[in-house]
Amino acid sequence: MAPLSWRQRHHTLLQALLSRAPLAEPDFHMLFAAVSDRDPATHQQLFNDTLLKINKDLAYLQFELRACINQYDGMVYYGVVNNIVDEESKLGTKYSVPQIAFYKGLLEAIVQEAGTDGSITSIDALNVRLENQIVIVDGSEDSQSRVPSSIKNFSLSQKENTLDELIRDRWLSYTSTGKIGLGTRSFLDLRSWFRGNDIPSCVVCNEACIKASSCLNEGCNVRIHEYCLKKKFSQRKASRACSSCGTEWPCQDGEADGDDDVNEPGEDQVSSANRSSRKKRKRVKAELVEENNNAGPSMEVPRRILRSAKAEAVEAAQEASSAGASQPDRGSKRRKK
Numbered sequence: 001m002a003p004l005s006w007r008q009r010h011h012t013l014l015q016a017l018l019s020r021a022p023l024a025e026p027d028f029h030m031l032f033a034a035v036s037d038r039d040p041a042t043h044q045q046l047f048n049d050t051l052l053k054i055n056k057d058l059a060y061l062q063f064e065l066r067a068c069i070n071q072y073d074g075m076v077y078y079g080v081v082n083n084i085v086d087e088e089s090k091l092g093t094k095y096s097v098p099q100i101a102f103y104k105g106l107l108e109a110i111v112q113e114a115g116t117d118g119s120i121t122s123i124d125a126l127n128v129r130l131e132n133q134i135v136i137v138d139g140s141e142d143s144q145s146r147v148p149s150s151i152k153n154f155s156l157s158q159k160e161n162t163l164d165e166l167i168r169d170r171w172l173s174y175t176s177t178g179k180i181g182l183g184t185r186s187f188l189d190l191r192s193w194f195r196g197n198d199i200p201s202c203v204v205c206n207e208a209c210i211k212a213s214s215c216l217n218e219g220c221n222v223r224i225h226e227y228c229l230k231k232k233f234s235q236r237k238a239s240r241a242c243s244s245c246g247t248e249w250p251c252q253d254g255e256a257d258g259d260d261d262v263n264e265p266g267e268d269q270v271s272s273a274n275r276s277s278r279k280k281r282k283r284v285k286a287e288l289v290e291e292n293n294n295a296g297p298s299m300e301v302p303r304r305i306l307r308s309a310k311a312e313a314v315e316a317a318q319e320a321s322s323a324g325a326s327q328p329d330r331g332s333k334r335r336k337k
Helices: 006-020 025-036 044-061 087-091 097-111 122-126 141-146 156-168 184-189 191-196 226-232 267-295 309-322 327-336
Strands: 063-069 076-082 172-174 180-182
Touching: 006 025, 006 044, 006 076, 025 044, 025 076, 044 063, 063 184, 076 184, 097 122, 097 156, 097 180, 122 156, 122 180, 156 172, 184 191
Parallel strands: none
Antiparallel strands: 063 076, 172 180
């Protein structure tokens, strides 16, 4: 079989991403390597140029291939998003009007926790009032009676089912503490919404702070993501003073206070991880070829989603962690080179 042209490779990469996304960075890099026969780690410019070309083609349709950081686990994810701002367009036609109103209520309740935990309890989630999301234009006294019956009669069991569905579709998520937080798809799609609703931004990365740490000085409004704190204060001699008021920032759990090389992998670990990665890359490449052949020349999203995608993502993340290839260690590796 003749090798794929670069346009065909872009098509295959995009089609695979649409059917499986959002994808964690290691899995997306593996897809790219399977399609292009190039490792993004050693061909960073090619990787960036490919994403730029794909986005130029998607811009006409008001879509974008975007990366985001899940603020609850610090992992980078990739996905294709709709650049139209309103939430209805994000959720599409799959959800009913009451379900969309419920999501909007949950979203507002969660972002009100910005700068702290960025999550709410399941009880608080189920107590969200849908009526608050309905705008009656004339503001008359009987406006409450004009709330659609589908909103007023949205039952507790319907809320529970919708909550499960939103978590399954990754608009929402369970945090490590068992609370309800935003999901990866919300972080990908709602960047413009966060900015338009004046959600406080991190002073390091300038992204909205949903889960972040606040300065200990109550009169200071500086907020920083936990993963940005680790980067900012990763050096032993780095000043821990707040950039605004000078208050000392406390150490965070998991912050490295020893030698930068403490998490560097040994040669045997790296070799084993590389062999495993090559095997997975071959398997992924075979799957991509099969999906592309089944999909035909159209850009429609394949309906078949691999059931093993979640298991593979967990396995890949565990291997990356054991090989010391997690996000916080990359800077240390680059300094060694």
